[in-house]
Amino acid sequence: MPETLFASDQPPGGAESWTRREILQQPSTLRATQALLRASRAAIEGFLAPLLAKHDLRVMLCGAGTSAFIGECLAPWLSATTGRCVEAVATTDIVAAPQLYLDPARPTLMVSFGRSGSSPESVAAVDLADARLPSVHHLVITCNAAGALARRNAANSHVVVLPEETHDRAFAMTSSFSAMMLAALSILGGIDTIDARVEAIADAVSATIAGAEPRAATLAAREFDRVVYLGSGVFQGLAREAALKLLELTDGAIPTAFDSPLGFRHGPKTIVTPRTLIMVFVSNDPLTRLYDLDMLDELHADGRCGAVVAIAAQDVPGEALLVPGAGGQADIDLLFPYIVPAQLFALQCSLRLGRTPDRPNASGTVNRVVQGVRIHPAAA
Template sequence: MSSTFGQLTYPEISAQAEALAAAFKQLEAQKEWVTRFIGNPAFDEVIFIGSGSSYYQAQTMAATYKKWVGRPASAHPSSEIYLFRDAAAVPGRNYLLVGVSRSGESTEVILALESVKGVAGWTTCGITCHEDSKMAQMTECLVSPLGKEKSTVMTKSLSSMTFMMQAAAALASGKPELWAEAARVVEADADVVKAADSFAKSFVQEHDLHKFIYLGMGAYYGLSQEACLKIKEMSYVWTESFGTLEFRHGPKSIVEPGTLVCLLLSETARSYELKVAEEMKAYGATVLVVTAYKGDDTAFADAVFEVGGRELSDEARSVLYLPALQYIGFYTALKKGVDPDHPRNLTQVVKI
């Protein structure tokens, strides 16, 4: 393994607490964006779109928006809106289309936004890390100022944009307690990042795994897909993600010794989800539980990573799950002798 491996990715994962704090401060300056767009009751539905990691965080954004704001929202790959819009959105409704793109240059999100320009009932906006990008020039965007990255894989950009949109949803909800939850996440994140680093390094060193399964529900389903993509991009291992209870309906047949089942545990469905993880342990899986807190009910697991924030909602706590998932991908790559900075076949911006 080269000593130069991971020189871009590691500091970017490690700097996400600062990126969250900067996004929170920036949102204070962009409160009018919230009023005009996701907080505007004139829209019948908010549609979040992105590609790859941006689509997965769009799923968490949509789930949070529905729960907190109490209005319709959905998430789609950008290409679905560009090429199959009628299958994603019925006519006669007033839509807000929110583009999600780290670079603001992804061809598919640009095409999707352009495809509804001038179409009755469609308004666009976005979120990005680059204020001078093509997307930011064509529509009004929230900007995560410290989310910019040199690495190919998304880490602090995804964490900070997901958090920023959730904080925007807290504002749109008009509920001060949700804004207070966002503030507590900013305060907690640095300690979580530090703890996640040492935890993930030890976990990867101590376990030899050849299959990786990530499970999550609600706002955590998008995170499970993102965790799956992170380790796939960085280390090229075989991995999948599923809704936690859905995994029992057929896919569990792939579980065997050497399989990691990583459960992103919610408090909403804690007892149900832990039953699934315990079942997978009985089939020979190595079970990792990422959770607000350890308890007697998690004692069966091979490893438990606590993020804290038990008093927070599942949605607010979600970005605190990301550092451990990102570091596991990073340290798995190093263990396999793969450079996470330069994944094969990948570029930072995908263009058609």
């Protein structure tokens, strides 16, 4: 059985699931996260300043599952805007083959994401980095003050514990995902810079929730038997996270896939059937958007899939869920409202299938905090 981490498994209000509550609370948790970073700015910047002075610093964004996908969303943007080497490397990859991912020749900042902060791979990846890298520092971003990563008290580490409400009680990560992603974007991209944008981001999430919840229920009622998520640039990582949310909350009953629109043509498009739903995260970048629109046009012309739905901030042809007032926002800010329709759709599919969203895996073979991982000694 999944472990019990909280005094009560029932959210306030009784019948409402933690999953839905945590999806809907994201505007407030995003604001609370940025307020915490603002208050902690001096300590955070004091830790980072000497590291960022190193021109050859390697920044690794690390986590497992959803926490790894935070890095996949942020790494391309942070690399381009900061001019630094920023890479997304899953802790599951580091632990399995550390010799391929840990470079002792480079000073390294390992940024570790963890809702619980106690996943075996997360702890082992930090230990491996300390053992193998002559110059390594750790920035831990976690939602759990009692987790193993949060309790690290090492001279080469700085821990940022996000507000308690971001420590999702449900099985699937929702508000923890968006809060940790905002925290990393703010810390590495500039706390002042995000201060100026956090209200617009949170407002866009609120507006998206209002429009997406009824639409998600309507889409779930159409009983698609497979779902594909497509996104370019930062949205490819988001497509992977969206695909995982649906798998998790339906206990694998609805197979999913993810890709970029350009990559989808190279074989993965064979997944499409008349009962397939395809969701496309449409970029605001003028060039990237053209490729996204080409894919929408092609899918409509094919007439083969059950439905094509664009998640967009500007008008697009066909069926779409628009984020109000976000037509001028950068793609990196759109990550936060764009994930909401996918989260709500996964929740509605879970309910339609008779699952319990907070604990969809009735067999207990998949748990909120991963279990059954043996960490094997790695050769020096």
